[in-house]
Amino acid sequence: MIAARPIALGDLYRVFERLDEGESIAVVPAADGPELTNPPAEPEVWLGVTSSGSTGRPKLQWRRWKEIRGGTVSKPGVMGWTWASPYRPWTFAGVQVAAQAWASNSIVISLGTDWAEAWSSLARHRVDAVSATPTYLDLLLQEEPQGGVAWEPRQITLGGEPLRSAVGERLRRRFPNSNFTVIYAMAELGVLLKTRRVDGWYEVESLRHAADDWRVVDGGLEIMRAGKWHRTGDRVEVEGDLMRVIGRLDQVANVAGTKVSLLEVTELAEGVPGVRRAAAVAERNPVTGEIVCLKYAVEPGWDGSAVLESLQRTLRERLRKEAWPRKWVEETVGPAQNAKRAVR
Structure with a gap:
């Protein structure tokens, strides 16, 4: 070889x-x-x-x-x-x-x-x-x-x-x-x-x-090739004849025993006006095991304080309490080394 x-x-x-x-x-x-x-x-x-x-x-x-x-x-x-x-x-x-x-x-x-x-x-x-x-x-x-x-x-x-x-x-x-x-x-x-x-x-x-053939099992896409099913590890959404790839299945946080989808938090955050990009990540916590940390980048020309206030209000209105980000970090977004999404 x-x-x-x-x-x-x-x-x-x-x-x-x-x-x-x-x-x-x-x-x-x-x-x-x-x-x-x-x-x-x-x-x-x-x-x-x-x-x-x-x-x-x-x-x-x-x-x-x-x-x-x-x-x-x-x-x-x-x-x-x-x-x-x-x-x-x-x-x-x-x-x-x-x-x-x-x-x-x-x-x-x-x-x-x-x-x-x-x-x-x-x-x-x-x-x-x-x-x-x-x-x-x-x-x-x-x-x-x-x-x-x-x-x-x-x-x-x-x-x-x-x-x-x-x-x-x-x-x-x-x-x-x-x-x-x-x-x-x-x-x-x-x-x-x-x-x-x-x-x-x-x-x-x-x-x-x-x-x-293909199928969606617990939100994850599986592909059949040569009579064998292969898990892609990606979460997808299907509506009629269309499919959307949301992200990795393993992007979850365990907050006090409750599984929280980091993808859901990320998507909601990126829908807030003034947010250029966002990424929800899990961080260790001595009390709850893990917490959700939201890293985000603000659109050029927007006021960072106003965007943060809007982010906090929107996510707390639309997410269950365990999924609320407990840490907010405004950062510059950079391309990941391995072509996956990342906020640094």
Whole structure:
């Protein structure tokens, strides 16, 4: 088994060439990577990608190279496009972006969190397509240089985390002429849902093409592949022919023996005018075991004291007492290292 340690997305091009030559390869970070395991014994070419590690140590997930390659689009309309993304090259999302650029005879640019440099790079290279988490692009908008930047991509692909409708609206206003694609995917199962909506909902029909069957058990999505049920670990909501991914099932706090959904607290907080982003987290407490702490970012130009007062009033009116945040922290929101939501 061969391990490659790419630094930038463009470094994956040589990996793809070797895969086409019949070598199975794992892409891993230079430090704090997963335990290296051999690919499945089946006589195929495999690409190992590194999971996010959001629930512990990162793991190596082996994917068939022919499926990743087959998922790229080589239409004349996208050939030669310039792509850009902040995804790490050893992740499934990073591999997908780089594979698409490679299949299109294009270049791919790695983006960071030096926002001035990111805007400069996007405009300088006239980037045609961007693939990122909603949080990353929302932060990019927040840090757009005064006077604006004369750049708008043809294509924006969002994934890696649930899309909140307020974020989707902001992105649509800033990039009115861009085509949007929102993806729900897992390293273990591949792309499961895809839509052009930016309100956080997916057409269930797309899931039927990606799985043999699906079901929702105790609010969690389960997928059937090859006669076996797989738990995604994500909480979903279904309304008619639409499905919304809310977040992880394990995002709960145990307050004096009562289970509190941190997702519910987060969603209510993000619906309060003046709140740019929010994240409810559990903190240890000697009396109740845990309490809910709400970390939030205020919209530019809003008064922080007024927003906090509105937040406290709204959440205490709409949540049961155990779910009331006992700690309120106004912070700057930053993109998570593993493409999950985070407030820092």
